[in-house]
Amino acid sequence: MTREDFVPVLVDFMGRHDRYLVAGHMNPDGDCIGAATAMALALQSMGKEAFVYFDGSIEGYSEMTDLFPTLDLEEACALMDMKPCAFVLLDAAEDKRLGKGKDLPAKAVDFICIDHHVQDSIFARMTYAEEHSSATCEILYHLFRIAGIPINRRMANALFMGIAFDTGGFRHQNTTSSTYRIAGELIDMGADHKKILNRMFHTHTLKEMKVLGEAYRKAKLYEDGILAVEMTRADFLKSGAGPDEVSGIINRLSETSEALVTLYLRESEDGKIIISLRSKGKTDVAKVARCFGGGGHVLAAGCSLEGPILYAKEELLKAIRAQMQAEG
Ligand SMILES: [Mn+2]
Known part of the structure; x- marks a missing residue:
């Protein structure tokens, strides 16, 4: 229409x-x-x-x-x-x-x-x-x-x-x-x-800066260009912020030059794992998010899964790699 x-x-x-x-x-x-x-x-x-x-x-x-x-x-x-x-x-x-x-x-x-x-x-x-x-x-x-x-x-x-x-x-x-x-x-x-x-x-509280610091510290870059970070409720507590208080972390993480796909997982207040995905262009992350009932765009997408967080991370890594392979 x-x-x-x-x-x-x-x-x-x-x-x-x-x-x-x-x-x-x-x-x-x-x-x-x-x-x-x-x-x-x-x-x-x-x-x-x-x-x-x-x-x-x-x-x-x-x-x-x-x-x-x-x-x-x-x-x-x-x-x-x-x-x-x-x-x-x-x-x-x-x-x-x-x-x-x-x-x-x-x-x-x-x-x-x-x-x-x-x-x-x-x-x-x-x-x-x-x-x-x-x-x-x-x-x-x-x-x-x-x-x-x-x-x-x-x-x-x-x-x-x-x-x-x-x-x-x-x-x-x-x-x-x-x-x-x-x-x-x-x-x-x-x-x-x-x-x-x-x-x-361009405006962040000190708490947000500290959460971001913790996320940078935990970031892991895999050989295939996936940058993954999982933030538990305990990680947020260290910085004095609630897990639902801080937004935009995914965008900052995806500025990492080596990252082709950025995967950010956070454990929400209610224990759900909220997942954000960013792609630099080759990989359609909306397709990855849709495997888990989520949605979004080719370069930016999201979904949520039941915990534990490391299980969710493994599932997402598998799905991203499958998508990368499918696209050659
Ligand atoms: Mn929109």
Whole structure:
């Protein structure tokens, strides 16, 4: 479906209902948080009741810009049980990507997805995907512009944050001249690019620096160019930070020049092993992540596994090597 074909569907969807729950994938990142904020604000500007839900914290991002407040799972369930509510899933297109909220779409009276990941299965009434867009926020920018939905300063900030996040600060391969033009438009609409980029890429607490130091210390480079680091809860405790407090470690690790594929595993508060993957270009890490029910892009992907962490590491190493071999 083309963008122009989807716009009337979206406008109809946004006009049709009174109440909307907007959500993104679990362990929400800058793109899905920015997209959800912009979408909720757009709905609100149309006189709709809008709510946002994530399985995971939005904390670090709320320091970059004024985000839309979020509901927890209990509140989201209560909302959807109480009155008819439509559901918007952003930056994901599969129920399992909602994490603990995976049963929410079933409660909705209507349901659409907007995403830029490679689709495996599609479960919404309508899924719109642009695999070549740098970010879901880039797709929303185009959709809002074509639909004539005004983008105010707060929405511009949220969209800029998402694009900056998913392009790694306009450095990743997904960054095109169009990405820069959109970023420029968003700055003209009031996005505070200096604050967002500084906070996102160049601001770290001492705790975060210490966790990063521990991760660098533990990094192991294998002969085939895989750089692997596993961080247990104890490793985080040493640095005084909780395992869910520090983000962006994978990006710093993948700056290692010898690393063709970077594998970062961390033991979460609830004992789950959360895995991030980065590739320098030859290996499709989205295919690796999908072996374990995860997802992502060719060069950046993620998944989660049950522990113990060393078992998860061995499984991932095997899968990465199989993928490397398959690609020659
Ligand atoms: Mn994204």
